[in-house]
Amino acid sequence: MAELPLDQVRTLLAVVDGGTFDAAAAALHVTPSAVSQRVKALEQRTGRVLLLRTKPVRPTPSGEIVVRFARQLARLERDTRSELGMSGEGEPTRVTVAVNADSLATWFLPALTRVSREPHLCFELHREDETRTAELLREGLVMAAVTSSPEAVAGCSVRALGTMRYVAVASPDFVARHLADGPLHETLPGAPVLFFDRSDDLQDAFVRGLRSGSGGASSLRHAVPTSEGFLTAVAAGFGWGMVPEAHSRPLLDSGRLVRLAPDRPLDVPLYWQQWKLDSPALAAVADAVTTAAARALRT
Numbered sequence: 001m002a003e004l005p006l007d008q009v010r011t012l013l014a015v016v017d018g019g020t021f022d023a024a025a026a027a028l029h030v031t032p033s034a035v036s037q038r039v040k041a042l043e044q045r046t047g048r049v050l051l052l053r054t055k056p057v058r059p060t061p062s063g064e065i066v067v068r069f070a071r072q073l074a075r076l077e078r079d080t081r082s083e084l085g086m087s088g089e090g091e092p093t094r095v096t097v098a099v100n101a102d103s104l105a106t107w108f109l110p111a112l113t114r115v116s117r118e119p120h121l122c123f124e125l126h127r128e129d130e131t132r133t134a135e136l137l138r139e140g141l142v143m144a145a146v147t148s149s150p151e152a153v154a155g156c157s158v159r160a161l162g163t164m165r166y167v168a169v170a171s172p173d174f175v176a177r178h179l180a181d182g183p184l185h186e187t188l189p190g191a192p193v194l195f196f197d198r199s200d201d202l203q204d205a206f207v208r209g210l211r212s213g214s215g216g217a218s219s220l221r222h223a224v225p226t227s228e229g230f231l232t233a234v235a236a237g238f239g240w241g242m243v244p245e246a247h248s249r250p251l252l253d254s255g256r257l258v259r260l261a262p263d264r265p266l267d268v269p270l271y272w273q274q275w276k277l278d279s280p281a282l283a284a285v286a287d288a289v290t291t292a293a294a295r296a297l298r299t
Contacts, residue, residue, distance in 0.1 A: 004066070006073070008042040011035055012050060012063065013070035019056030042066070059139075068140030068155060072275055075143065079279050092120040093281045098133035098145035099125055101196065102164060102244045103270065105227035108146065111292030115284050123285075129199040130270060137273055143282055144274035146289075156273045161290060162297025163267040168206055168260040169248050170240035175258060179240075184260060185210040193217040194233055194241035197225050202242040206266055242266060246296070270297065 014024035015035060025032040043050050050063035059067050078093065099108050104127060112123060126133075126142055133145040137153045152158040170179070178191040188210065193203050195217075204216035222238050224230045227247065234241045235256050243257075245265065251257040270293070274286055 004042070004045065004069070008038045008045070009066060009070045009073065011038040012042055012059075013067055013074075015039060015051065015057055016059050016063070016067050021057075064139050065154070068138070071140045071143075072155070072277055075275070075277060075279060075282075079281070092122045094122050094124055095144070095281050095285050096124040096126065096142040097285070098128050098136040098142045098147075100130035100133060100146055100270075101127050101225075101227045102247065103130075103146050106244055106247055107292055107296035108289070111289045112285070114288040114292065121281055129197065130268065131201075132199060134273060137275075143277075143279075144272065144285065147271050147273055148268055149273075150269070150271055153273055155276055157276050158271050158273045159290065161270040161272050161293035162299050163269045165245040165298055166202055166242040166266040166268065167245050167248060167262075168240060168264070168266075169234055169243050169252070169257045170260060171235055171237045171256065172258055174237045174240060175260070177237075179260070188217070188240070188260070189215050190218055192220045192222065192239035194230055194239040195221050195223050196227075196230060197223060202266060202268075203240075206242055206261075206264070209264060209266070210261070267298065 011024065011028065014027050015021055018024045018027055021032045021035045021039075025035045028035065039051060046062065046066070048062040049060050050066055052058045052060060104125065115121065124142075126136055128136060130146060130148040133142075133147040134149045134151075134153055136142045137145045137147075137156055146161065150158060150160070174191075179187045181187060189207055195203060207215055207217045220239075222233060224233045224238075227244075230241060231243055231247060231251070233239070234243065235251055240260060248257055252259065272286060272289055272293070274282060
């Protein structure tokens with residue numbers, strides 16, 4: 001089996017991160033010609049095209065595999081240097097995680113407070129929908145992710161965290177204005193609705209459940225891309241929406257929100273996926289996250 005020369009692997013990563021061959025050359029202190037030669041040599045060695053020569057450059061699916069390997073290699077090198085006492089003074093250990101907004105707004109940040117940050121440990125969180133966080137793992141942009149996919153990304157392990165329960169809610173005034181003239185399965189599809197972003201399918205899925213798999217929510221859609229803003233917008237009467245049960249409870253208890261179909265919650269299973277690396281920092285984060293999820297999520 002052909003080996004992957006580490007200087008070529010690191011060069012490919014520098015090109016992807018820099019976006020151009022010139023930027024990679026500046027970062028590596030070599031000429032753009034040398035960068036181009038290393039990438040071509042790596043493509044010849046693997047027998048695959050690894051980069052799309054666009055502006056900025058983008059890795060092909062094969063290139064993503066090599067880029068992920070390069071990031072994992074860099075992670076192992078940093079951990080080894082730290083264990084040998086070779087890290088620079090004050091050099092932090094960075095853990096990158098992709099997490100969906102609702103987890104970030106409820107149980108995830110308290111989980112990270114349980115992780116010791118000695119020696120220096122810092123977090124880089126990427127907010128993304130739970131249906132898409134696995135893509136960031138696949139691209140090698142993060143070391144771990146909270147995801148709705150039980151299928152392990154190549155080179156990653158996966159474990160179940162629990163389910164996040166969503167409930168359909170609206171303000172009492174909204175219900176009186178838009179939902180009082182008939183059964184919910186007839187009035188809800190035409191009522192204004194809140195969505196987090198274009199990848200948010202929860203509201204459509206809820207309506208399909210009410211209507212035996214047909215249709216979806218109204219085309220009159222307000223997009224509010226933060227969990228806190230989403231909840232505030234629903235309470236203000238902009239539309240109805242699916243909100244994490246724990247997040248909505250205070251407003252339900254106060255009467256500012258009402259549940260539209262108490263017997264029809266929507267449960268979204270969540271999983272923790274991470275690189276298969278013997279990284280003490282990553283292991284500590286994984287332990288804290290799984291412990292917090294066991295307390296905050298439904299089993």
